[in-house]
Amino acid sequence: MPKLRLEQAPAATLPLRFLLAMPCWGMAGGMLLLIDGDAPLGARWHPATLALVHVWTLGVLGNAMFGSLLQFLPVAAGAELCWRRSAPWLHAVFNLGVLLLVAGLHAAARVPLFAAGILLPLAFLWLAAMTLPGVFAAAGERLLRAGIGAALGYGVAAALAGGGLALLLAGGRPWSPAAVDVHAAFGVLGWMVLLLAAVGRLTMPMFQATGSVPARAQAIWLAGVALALPLASAWHLRHGTGVVLPAVAAAGGGAFALAALGLQWPVPAARRNALYRHWRMGLVALLLAAVSLLAGRGLLAGALALGVGLPLLVGAMAMEIVPFVTWIALRHRVPRGVQIPGVQRLLPDASKRRALLAQAVAAPCLVLAVVWPQSWLARLAGLAQLGAWAVHGHALLGALRGARAFVRCVERPA
DSSP, X not given: OOOOOGGGOOOTHHHHHHHHHHHHHHHHHHHHHHHHTTGGGTOTTSHHHHHHHHIIIIIIIIHHHHHHHHHHIIIIIOOOOSOGGGHHHHHHHHHHHHHHHHHHHHHTOHHHHHHHHHHHHHHHHHHHHHHHHHHHHOOSOHHHHHHHHHHHHHHHHHHHHHHHHHHHHHTTOOOOHHHHHHHHHIIIIXXXXXXXXXXXXXXXXXXXXXOOOOHHHHHHHHHHHHHXXXXXXXXXXXXXXXXXXXXXXXXXXXXXXXXXHHHHTTSOGGGOOHHHHHHHHHHHHHHHHHHHHHTTOHHHHHIIIIIIIHHHHHHHHHHHHHHHHHHHHHHHHSOTTOOOOOHHHHSOHHHHXXXXXXXXXHHHHHHHHHHSOOHHHHXXXXXXXXXXXXXXXXXXXXXXXXXXXXXXXXXSOO
């Protein structure tokens, strides 16, 4: 287990502004389902579908991964962040870009699409500029740094491709469905899954009491994904269709899910906390998404991966990071000699279990609405999503409220 470098932790507001935006976007996704009914769940190219997908991939997952990475790199990987003071502007540019993209896709509006096509690639390039120099300069943990570096590279590539597609839409020009497939594969497998696998190598033993994948096996998987993804993408662009790219995406994501489930298996029942159960449910959903993709059920695969599996994984990690960040902030603010509440007291396991229960209700509603498209069922799924992310957001805010109450108690005159 690596030594945590608490003295290098960024200001609490840096990761928190991203992590607290995540449930807001989750609730926005629920609102879209309430408004649009089954339209986003019945056809891949429907404007409502494109809007909802980017609420999930950028609003929910993007904010969670930006915030987690900006906290994880200095504390766990020893990688210095460049331009820390620019983080509020990065948050504003990224979330404004997401808002404009979702609005532009939903309404087929050219001006928001044009602005989003510029802002979102800029945000990813900005994140890479803040993080990659420190990743390359840090000592040790070569496999971790290689995984994070590859993920950031694919994230930037996905953003540039997506920005180009948004600009084409804004200009009323046709774009290739094969290019959209490559953009999606780079974003989901290259950016999200690679980053989760790299970070999970440290966080799963730390928080879930699991073992680790052998370094050689993870290095082979990382190299295989990093090389196969561009080759399969080139084949897909050349031929316009085919099973090669879906097979690579399914194999890479499925292998990650299977390996993580295998690591969880020996953990004794007494240590299977809420984070463990969040990840178990998310990994099963991700594995089912890989099977659905191989079976040609793209919409179902998207709902399982983007609406259920990946949000469970990153959302559970956010419920560990937010109280940890808050605890570090308390250490700096409270006078020496005053005992501060532990991380688990700031966000108790009971609150995490309530969030898991809410997601366990919302997930089958969403999957059923895709399998059996009905307007009332889609709206029920939207209501469940809205409730689940409200519970999640309430849990995160509970950690902040607890810390504020403790500070007021300490600072109250005797």
